[in-house]
Each structure stands twice: as C-alpha cells, then as structure tokens.
Amino acid sequence: MMFKKIKNPFLRIGILSLLVVGSSVFLLLLAIYLGAWGKIPNTNELSDFRYQRASEVYSADSVLIGKYFLFDRQPIQFEAVPKNLIEALVAIEDERFYDHSGIDYKSLLRVAFKTILMQDQSAGGGSTLSQQLAKNLYPREKSGKFNLAISKLKEMIIASRLESIYSKNDILMLYLNTVSFGDNTFGIESASLKFFNKSAKELKLEESATLVGMLKATYGYNPRVFPKNSLNRRNLVLQSMYSNNFISQQEADSLKQLPLQLNYRDYDYNQGIAPYFREEVRKQMLGWAKAQREKGQDYNIYTSGLKIYTTLDSKMQILAEEAMVQHMKGLQNNFEKSYGNRAPWKSDKKLINKIIQSSDPYKKWKNAGLKEDQIMDSMNLKKEIQLSDWNQDEMRSASTVDSLLHYLKFLNTGSLSIDPKTGAVKTWIGGINFKHFKYDHISQSKRQVGSAFKPIVYTAALENGIAPCTYFSAQEVAYENMEGWSPSNSGKKDEAYLNYSMEEALSNSVNTVAVKVLEKTGISKVIQQAKKMGIDTKLPSLPSLALGTAEIKINELAGAFASYLNNGKSVTPFLIERITNEKDSVIEIFKPVVAEKRAFSEENGQIMIEMMKATVNSGTAARIRSTYGIKNDIAGKTGTTQNNKDAWFVALTPKLLNITWVGLDNHEIGFNSTSLGQGANAALPIFALWIQKLNADKSFNYITRAKFPTPTSSVMSELNCDPIKRDGFFKRLFKNPKKKKIKDFKTSNNKT
Structure with a gap:
C-alpha cells in the first residue's frame, strides 16, 4: 500500500531493487x-x-x-x-x-x-x-x-x-x-x-x-x-x-636493522640425527599401534600426537656419527685406490651384468616388454642426475647404469652401543647415509661374524672343563672327513712349532687353535652355549663355526656379548622406554628384557674378560693403545671373514658395549687385502675415534673412567702360565713345518 503511494518511478524502482537484493x-x-x-x-x-x-x-x-x-x-x-x-x-x-x-x-x-x-x-x-x-x-x-x-x-x-x-x-x-x-x-x-x-x-x-x-x-x-x-x-x-x-x-x-638469521632444522626423514634409529622406532611403533587397536585403543603414530621417549643418548649419537664419517671417508678412499682400474665395479662384466639385471629399472622395462637392446639403450642414456659421495652431492651427466655402479662401490657400516645391564640402546648407526642406503645393517642385515664368534667358542670350552692354560698346537691340519678342509693362520713362519694357551690364542685370533678348541669342546656344546647367551639364529653344525661362518645380526650379537658385563645374563637390545599422549600421561612403559639364568659361571666370565682385555692390550686390537693412545678399561675382539668381506670389532667397557661392522652391501665384493679389510683396520677405528671424543667430554666420565672389577685370585691363578710353549728339540726334529697334519675332525662330542 505504501509502495503504491510513491509516485516517482525511479524511487519505486530503487526501493524495489533494494527489496529484491535484500530478500x-x-x-x-x-x-x-x-x-x-x-x-x-x-x-x-x-x-x-x-x-x-x-x-x-x-x-x-x-x-x-x-x-x-x-x-x-x-x-x-x-x-x-x-x-x-x-x-x-x-x-x-x-x-x-x-x-x-x-x-x-x-x-x-x-x-x-x-x-x-x-x-x-x-x-x-x-x-x-x-x-x-x-x-x-x-x-x-x-x-x-x-x-x-x-x-x-x-x-x-x-x-x-x-x-x-x-x-x-x-x-x-x-x-x-x-x-x-x-x-x-x-x-x-x-x-x-x-x-x-x-x-x-x-x-x-x-x-x-x-x-x-x-x-x-x-x-x-x-x-x-x-x-x-x-x-x-x-x-x-x-x-x-x-x-x-x-x-x-x-x-x-x-x-x-637486524639481519635475518635462521637456524633451519628440517625434519626430513632422510636427514638429521640417528635416521636409521628413528626408522626402527617407527617400525616398532607401527607394530605397537596395531596391537593396541586389537585391544580397542585407536592410536595412529602420524596423527595421535604421541610422545615416544627412547633410550638413545643424543650427544653420544652425534659423536658416534662424527667418528663414523671421519673414518669411513678415508677408508673409502683407500679402498678404491687399492683396486685401481681392476675394481670389480669397473672390470667384472659378469658382476656388472648381474647388478644391472637385478635393478628395479631393468625389471620395470623387462616387464613392460622391451627387448634387451632397448632396455640397455634406456639404461645407458645420459641425463643430469645427482650423484653423492663423501665430499659432495653433485649434478652430473650420467646414466642409470652409471648410478648403479657408482653406489655399488661404497663401503657401509653398522655400529651399535648398548647399556649391557639393561640392553638400552645408546647409539645406533645403521649405515653411512640413510638417503641413499635405506638398508639397516643392525636390525636387518645378517653377516658372517668371523673371529668375533671365537669368545663364545672359548666360553663353551671353559664351561666344559677345559682350563685356560690348556695348550693347543698352532700347526695347520687338513681334516680328511671334512673334504680336506684346512683352516690356516696369517701369523709366524714357525707357527707349526708353537703351542698356544687359550688366552694367547684368543687374543691373537689364531684360527687353527680356535678349530681345535671347538673340536675338543664339541660343536653341539658350543651351539648350546651360544643359545644360552641369547643367540637364537640357527648356527651351522660345522667345524667352520669356530671361525665365525655363522651369519648373525648385530643387535643379536650385542645382546649375547652383554652377558660378559652383566653377571652372565644376556639382554635384548631395546629402543623405546615409554609412550605418552600429548599431555604426557603415560600409555605404556617398556621394561628391559634380561635373561633369567646365567649363561656361564662368574669365574669363567672373569676369565673371558681377562682374555679379551689381552686382545686390546697386546693382541689383534692393540692399535687402540698404540695408534689411538686410549687408556680406558677395554676388552674386545676383532673379526675378519673369508676373502675380507666383513670386518668386525666388539668392544666391551664396564658400562658400555659397542659392536661395529664394516663391509659392502654386495657380498661378492670384499676388501682387496687383509691389511685393509681386517677388523682392526676397517671396524676398530670407528670405536676408537668415538671413545676419544667421549674421553674429551667430562659428562661421559661415568663411562670412560669406569673400571672392570678386580679378578679374584683364583682367576689370576687359572691364567698364570706362559702364553706360548715351543715344541721340544726332538719334536721339532721330526716335524715338517711346511706340511699339514692330516687327520679326521673328531665328532664324538659333536652330536646335535
């Protein structure tokens, strides 16, 4: 009604428009x-x-x-x-x-x-x-x-x-x-x-x-x-x-007026401190979350805001990574120089073809129906790609084959430190570079352990009544019932005339003696001893077990060696202490897993520590003292496998156990010489450089200044004998040092 009284048409249109717009x-x-x-x-x-x-x-x-x-x-x-x-x-x-x-x-x-x-x-x-x-x-x-x-x-x-x-x-x-x-x-x-x-x-x-x-x-x-x-x-x-x-x-x-100053820290999964450790924690957390869902608790490690408190010591880990890089960079250079143009990744056509044909790009093109020449044309096509080495990441004109062979030559490592009383992991280095080498050499890799297995053999011998001052001839033997298998040493020329005490044989890693100790003890008893010490991996029931032909993971070996520092009880290395929600309310606490029973007597445990101390003081690991000048209380064992493919060093200190392995991911390539690839040269320096860094930091005095308990008088008495006895005149007269002794390997004690 009011609208009709408005005579102005423009006003009417305006009001109408406002009403329409408003409505x-x-x-x-x-x-x-x-x-x-x-x-x-x-x-x-x-x-x-x-x-x-x-x-x-x-x-x-x-x-x-x-x-x-x-x-x-x-x-x-x-x-x-x-x-x-x-x-x-x-x-x-x-x-x-x-x-x-x-x-x-x-x-x-x-x-x-x-x-x-x-x-x-x-x-x-x-x-x-x-x-x-x-x-x-x-x-x-x-x-x-x-x-x-x-x-x-x-x-x-x-x-x-x-x-x-x-x-x-x-x-x-x-x-x-x-x-x-x-x-x-x-x-x-x-x-x-x-x-x-x-x-x-x-x-x-x-x-x-x-x-x-x-x-x-x-x-x-x-x-x-x-x-x-x-x-x-x-x-x-x-x-x-x-x-x-x-x-x-x-x-x-x-x-x-202030400049822009960042301290950028990208939580890139490939970078940062302890990437292999974080990946293992992630895997374990996924398993934990799955188990919780089965109980009706819905946790997602990517969205639930959990706080995961681990056992890792960040300062120790940083120093361990620095020591690893410091050593591996120089070792890689020496490794490549030792081969020169004869390097397998350059000259071994059979190996190169095998690497190419087992690669993902080759398989992808093969499955797509390409012919061999087409595949190789694609794989040899040059393009700009990033290749990394110890010095830099560099864009280069290279093919897929170039990239495969470039990364084939890299030495890798696994190094683990644990608290031997609980199994709590303190440092974890699963490899040299998580971005390029995802494979974790601690939790995933099984490698032959070489002479690092010998302490278990000698422990079994002690437990079965063989006294530490029992002497064994170093003469090489060919075992007829083992297809003429003949373990040898790389030691003295007149070794055939020498008889070693167990301490001297272990500290100098004498292969011929280790096999004879195994023979006298019995293979089955050595395997039983390993199981008591927490080794669950199936071990070969062969005389070569004495030389470490068994393939064992680093974390499993670490749990076993912890028994020497933990009253004879093995431990299971663990990474996570507790999990809380975002408000820090505890969801779960993880307790150490320690064996209930001793794997060996207290006295035999002390004897083994003394034997392994001799390895560091005067045996195969003596460069810890001579080259690196380290005076800490340390016992240890080096290890080198056949054809120098695996280098090991096991280090035992009163408060810390470390195991380090160095080798190549491809089992077909080893070090070019024992002098370069032996455990004392390839693996031991990572530990030695790390301990030097710990010694320089007073906050680690509780570890670095810790002392082994003083051995009992009975232990010292058991070890009180000449390290080596030489054959008498008449025995030497009728023995040809260049000739192997031929006999059967006694199997009467070796029923499994």
Whole structure:
C-alpha cells in the first residue's frame, strides 16, 4: 500500500531493487545457514575440535630427534607463546581482534568501499583471525568468485559461533596451532622449531615477526626460499607493532636493522640425527599401534600426537656419527685406490651384468616388454642426475647404469652401543647415509661374524672343563672327513712349532687353535652355549663355526656379548622406554628384557674378560693403545671373514658395549687385502675415534673412567702360565713345518 503511494518511478524502482537484493541476500544467508552449500559445524562440533598431531620422538636426554606426521603440527598452550608473538599477530592480521565478535564490520565496509567503488584490488579481504581460523579448520573446497563469496559467508557464521564458545586467548591458540607456515609445517611450535630450532616460548621479537610475516603468503615470504622478501615483510610487521602501540618507534627501527638469521632444522626423514634409529622406532611403533587397536585403543603414530621417549643418548649419537664419517671417508678412499682400474665395479662384466639385471629399472622395462637392446639403450642414456659421495652431492651427466655402479662401490657400516645391564640402546648407526642406503645393517642385515664368534667358542670350552692354560698346537691340519678342509693362520713362519694357551690364542685370533678348541669342546656344546647367551639364529653344525661362518645380526650379537658385563645374563637390545599422549600421561612403559639364568659361571666370565682385555692390550686390537693412545678399561675382539668381506670389532667397557661392522652391501665384493679389510683396520677405528671424543667430554666420565672389577685370585691363578710353549728339540726334529697334519675332525662330542 505504501509502495503504491510513491509516485516517482525511479524511487519505486530503487526501493524495489533494494527489496529484491535484500530478500536475495537474506534467502542466500538462510540457505547457507541451513547447509544448502555444505554443512556448517554446530557449536557442539566446534567445542570438540581435535587436531591431527605429529608424534614426537625424544632421546633419553630429552632432545626432540624426530617426528612422524602427515602434517607437521605440535599444538601448545597459550602460556607457551611469547607476548611479542601475540602482539605481532594482532598488529598485522587483525588489529581490532579484541573489539569484534568474529566479524569486523568496520573492516568489511573499508574493503567493500576500496574494492568495489575505488577498484583497489590490494585492499585485502577484511577477514578477522576468527574467520581465518574457520578457513583453517574447514578449508575451501571450490574456486570461483561465487563460491568464494559463499565460503566467506560460511566462514563468518563459523567465526561467530567460535567466538560464542571460546575466549579470545583460546581462539588465538586454535589459530596459531592450525595455521600453515609452509614447508608442510602447521602451527607455531613446529614452525619455530623448523625455522629457528627453538620452542615458540624462546622466540625473540624479530623472530616472532618473521614467522607472523609468513602468514600472508607462506611461500612468497618463506625466509628459507626468499630471504629478502621475508626481511621486508618482517619489517612491515615491526612497523605495524609500532602503529598499534606495542613497541616504540626506536625499538622498531633498531630491530629492522637486524639481519635475518635462521637456524633451519628440517625434519626430513632422510636427514638429521640417528635416521636409521628413528626408522626402527617407527617400525616398532607401527607394530605397537596395531596391537593396541586389537585391544580397542585407536592410536595412529602420524596423527595421535604421541610422545615416544627412547633410550638413545643424543650427544653420544652425534659423536658416534662424527667418528663414523671421519673414518669411513678415508677408508673409502683407500679402498678404491687399492683396486685401481681392476675394481670389480669397473672390470667384472659378469658382476656388472648381474647388478644391472637385478635393478628395479631393468625389471620395470623387462616387464613392460622391451627387448634387451632397448632396455640397455634406456639404461645407458645420459641425463643430469645427482650423484653423492663423501665430499659432495653433485649434478652430473650420467646414466642409470652409471648410478648403479657408482653406489655399488661404497663401503657401509653398522655400529651399535648398548647399556649391557639393561640392553638400552645408546647409539645406533645403521649405515653411512640413510638417503641413499635405506638398508639397516643392525636390525636387518645378517653377516658372517668371523673371529668375533671365537669368545663364545672359548666360553663353551671353559664351561666344559677345559682350563685356560690348556695348550693347543698352532700347526695347520687338513681334516680328511671334512673334504680336506684346512683352516690356516696369517701369523709366524714357525707357527707349526708353537703351542698356544687359550688366552694367547684368543687374543691373537689364531684360527687353527680356535678349530681345535671347538673340536675338543664339541660343536653341539658350543651351539648350546651360544643359545644360552641369547643367540637364537640357527648356527651351522660345522667345524667352520669356530671361525665365525655363522651369519648373525648385530643387535643379536650385542645382546649375547652383554652377558660378559652383566653377571652372565644376556639382554635384548631395546629402543623405546615409554609412550605418552600429548599431555604426557603415560600409555605404556617398556621394561628391559634380561635373561633369567646365567649363561656361564662368574669365574669363567672373569676369565673371558681377562682374555679379551689381552686382545686390546697386546693382541689383534692393540692399535687402540698404540695408534689411538686410549687408556680406558677395554676388552674386545676383532673379526675378519673369508676373502675380507666383513670386518668386525666388539668392544666391551664396564658400562658400555659397542659392536661395529664394516663391509659392502654386495657380498661378492670384499676388501682387496687383509691389511685393509681386517677388523682392526676397517671396524676398530670407528670405536676408537668415538671413545676419544667421549674421553674429551667430562659428562661421559661415568663411562670412560669406569673400571672392570678386580679378578679374584683364583682367576689370576687359572691364567698364570706362559702364553706360548715351543715344541721340544726332538719334536721339532721330526716335524715338517711346511706340511699339514692330516687327520679326521673328531665328532664324538659333536652330536646335535
């Protein structure tokens, strides 16, 4: 009725248009509110918001060493965020944050005026932090101008609901814990750790401004990628803080003069401290989570925000990795020089063809139906690829075959240190480079252990009544019933005339004597002894067992050798101490697994320690003293396998056990000479260099200055004999030192 009284047609059209637009907007808002363009979360859903949280891995000395995540996020509480960061955020992103209730109408009018009337495309979007939070929680799914408008309206509704549920501080933390900082990093804590290697609460004002500055464009203002852009944006944040009276102009000007200084720490799974250890923890955690699901507990190591506290000592691990790199770099160089142009990866066509045909690219093209010449053409095609060595990562023009042969030549290693009383892993080096060599030589690899097995043989002998001062001839023997098998030594020319005590034979790793000790003891009894010491791997029931032809994992061997330092009881190496939820409430504690029964008597354990101390003091491992000048209490055993393919060193100290292996992943390639590939040269230096580093750090005095218990008088009496006895005149007269003795290997004691 009122509308009909309006005579001016233009006014009538204007009012009608306003009514139509208003009605349309109302209907649109109502439709959005009712979920016509997608469901809007209600207050109950918003009250029960849960993050996808990265699980964190900590060392025993409380250092964050890794994470498992789909999105790198570590939520924190308001109290853990510095005031300067909150002020920087509010100043640059939403200066009226504390004055609105989720929607800043004044800002919206400003944006509308500048964008629509003045065509200023740089006017911004007028979104509040609450609206940005809504976008973070419920990301936009469709693009286009109309869909953008719909999304913004939905975000306004969600923002208003958030403001009705949460306090301003809660909204700030929900925002800071969910917002992306680029580099697959979400939340302020993860960003602070990644870009500055410190917790958010430790951020300086200029660092806070740098991170807050990234929020406008996480890639364009990424300080790692575009440092100049990031610096300019940081300074704009500082100026905004001055404009909003958070800091003085003098302080802003002073901070603007500071250079951009990052301490970037990427939680790249291939890099960082102890990557092989972290991967083994991940595997064990996946198994744990599966077992928990079977019990009705739903844990996901990538999203549940678990805290995994491990046994690793981060300082020890860093020093161990440094020692490994220091030694392996030089050893690799000497290894390649020793072969020269005769290197198998250069000249052995049979081996090269085998490597090519067993490679994944070859198999892929073969399965695709390509002919042999087509496959080889593809594999020999040159392209720009990155090849790594101990000196650098370098882009080179190389083929797939070049790459395969390049990595074929690398020596690798596995080195494990444990607490012998509990089995807690202190250091874990599964290989030389996790990025290029994923295979873990501690938990996955079984290699022949060589002379590192001999202490078990000698322990079995002692347990079966053979006295340590029993003498065995070093003369080489050909065993007829073993197809003429004839173990030899690489020692003295007149060795056929020498008779060794067990201590001297073990410390100098005399092969002929080790086989005779095994023969006298009985193979079956040696295998039983190994089982008592925790060796579950099936061992070969052959005389060559004395020389370490058995293939055993490093962690299994470590558990067995721990018995010499743990009152005769073996242990099972373990990596995880406890698991908690994000609030540090304990979910599970892992207890050490220690054998219930002794594997040998206390006296025989002391005798074995004394024998292995002799190995270090005057035997095959004597370069620990002579070359490296190490005076610590150490017992040990070197090991070298046939054709110099595996080098070992087992080191026992009163508080720590270390086992190190060095060799090539390809079993067909060994060291070119024993002098280069023996355990004392290839494996021992990694331990020796590491101990030198521990000795230089007083915090490790409890390990490095620990002493072995003084042997009892009866033990010293048992070992009180001449190390070597020489054959008498008449025996030497009728013995030809160049001729092998021929006999059968006695099997009467060797029934299994």
